[in-house]
Amino acid sequence: MTAQDSATPGPPIAAGPSANGFSPLAAPGSPGPVPAGRNGTLLALLGVVSFSLTFPSTAWGLESFGPWSLVALRTLLAASIAGAVLLAARVRVPERRHWAGLVVVAGGVVVGFPLLTTLALRTSTTSHAAVVVGLLPLTTAVFSSLRTGSRPPRAFWAAALAGAAVVIAFTVTQGGGGLSAGDAYLFCALLVCAAGYTEGGRLAKVMPGWQVTGWALLLTVPLAAAGAALALPSEPVRWTAHGVIGLVWVSVASTFFGLYVWYRGMAEIGVARASQLQLAQPLLTLVWSFLLLGEEVAPAAPVAAVAVLLCIAVTQRAGAGRS
Numbered sequence: 001m002t003a004q005d006s007a008t009p010g011p012p013i014a015a016g017p018s019a020n021g022f023s024p025l026a027a028p029g030s031p032g033p034v035p036a037g038r039n040g041t042l043l044a045l046l047g048v049v050s051f052s053l054t055f056p057s058t059a060w061g062l063e064s065f066g067p068w069s070l071v072a073l074r075t076l077l078a079a080s081i082a083g084a085v086l087l088a089a090r091v092r093v094p095e096r097r098h099w100a101g102l103v104v105v106a107g108g109v110v111v112g113f114p115l116l117t118t119l120a121l122r123t124s125t126t127s128h129a130a131v132v133v134g135l136l137p138l139t140t141a142v143f144s145s146l147r148t149g150s151r152p153p154r155a156f157w158a159a160a161l162a163g164a165a166v167v168i169a170f171t172v173t174q175g176g177g178g179l180s181a182g183d184a185y186l187f188c189a190l191l192v193c194a195a196g197y198t199e200g201g202r203l204a205k206v207m208p209g210w211q212v213t214g215w216a217l218l219l220t221v222p223l224a225a226a227g228a229a230l231a232l233p234s235e236p237v238r239w240t241a242h243g244v245i246g247l248v249w250v251s252v253a254s255t256f257f258g259l260y261v262w263y264r265g266m267a268e269i270g271v272a273r274a275s276q277l278q279l280a281q282p283l284l285t286l287v288w289s290f291l292l293l294g295e296e297v298a299p300a301a302p303v304a305a306v307a308v309l310l311c312i313a314v315t316q317r318a319g320a321g322r323s
Contacts, residue, residue, distance in 0.1 A: 040268025047262030052284035064243020066235025108196025120182030130282035134167030163311030201266035209263030
């Protein structure tokens with residue numbers, strides 16, 4: 001890592017807040033500095049919007065590629081972008097003490113979650129698969145508390161549990177009131193992704209979020225290349241516009257850009273607090289599924305959306321007060 005990337009104070013390029021509570025990054029001619037907490041929340045929300053399109057885009061990608069081919073290709077494409085950016089910026093290799101965390105990010109977020117959810121979407125609708133994201137905020141908060149020792153207040157946990165309950169009830173009802181054959185994949189994806197988010201958020205405090213994403217992607221290149229070499233000859237490829245668009249989105253937006261803004265946001269406002277913003281992700285996914293895939297959305301969606309937004313507001317206020 002370069003000196004600017006380290007945890008020690010340096011020139012104002014870091015993602016974290018300054019001593020007065022404001023982000024040091026301000027556009028020339030802007031009215032004034034943006035509060036760091038607000039900036040981190042906006043970045044994390046941008047990541048949530050990018051992630052909310054992942055399931056519909058994966059469904060589109062499966063029109064052209066098999067599940068193993070799709071995951072291998074999305075990883076290779078995202079890693080190519082990450083490698084080019086790291087090379088152009090002349091970023092030094094991270095210190096040895098950070099590699100264990102990067103392996104967790106790579107295994108959980110870059111490989112594990114995409115592969116397991118892609119396999120699940122062969123038999124589950126995107127609406128039903130959103131139950132994973134409904135549990136992910138709470139699971140990530142638990143992982144973060146265990147890993148970093150953070151102790152959010154009781155109001156935070158109460159709102160997080162309430163939000164998870166609302167999302168689970170809504171998405172299970174939307175999925176027909178039962179569990180599908182792909183739920184084993186979905187619940188495993190939940191665990192590995194929460195671990196990857198926790199480690200990525202921790203690392204984003206000592207190096208820029210885009211470097212966390214970039215090095216995690218590069219770690220997976222040998223595995224992704226081997227997977228593509230084995231999967232492409234055995235899985236049929238049918239080129240369609242939807243398939244190509246889906247592949248490009250999950251590679252560029254979900255895997256690279258989405259993770260960059262997500263980890264940077266978590267570095268500013270904390271893993272537990274940022275994770276609760278994902279309570280809105282299943283509802284956004286349901287909207288995209290309706291608009292892009294023609295899947296039906298239950299009439300209770302507006303009620304669930306209001307309840308989730310209230311829970312998000314409580315978690316953000318409680319988390320901010322604690323920090």
